[in-house]
Amino acid sequence: MGPQSLEKSEHTPTWFSDILGARLGWEYFAARSLQSLLSKLVCDQRWQDLAEWSRMQREAVESTTMRSVGYDQTNQVLEVEFQSGAIYQYLDVRPAIHKELVDAESKGRYFNREIRDIYTSVRVDQRERGATAH
16 A cells, blocks of 8 residues: 555554545545545535534524624624525624624614625535535
């Protein structure tokens, strides 16, 4: 077994072969280096972490644009569910911005002026609980 291939053998730990073999298929192992495999797993974990953020609690708001707003103060992530059902997370948002949004007379106007196109956004797909960066 050379450094560029990873084949199933009696030396492969059962948990490793079962989890990764089922997830990616053994053809993948034969064609890719161990470094490529590890990079994919690290990337998958980052997206899983983003999906985990999507479970934050949101509170309903009175707005023609938004249904609910949530905020994770530890990670400074603002989550907005729009009337369309789309959910976006906005990264590195200061707590004051969240408070001002919730307190705003017109949440849609405040959002458009102070948040949209200013903060990095991630759309959270509810069906897969995954995320795509924007």
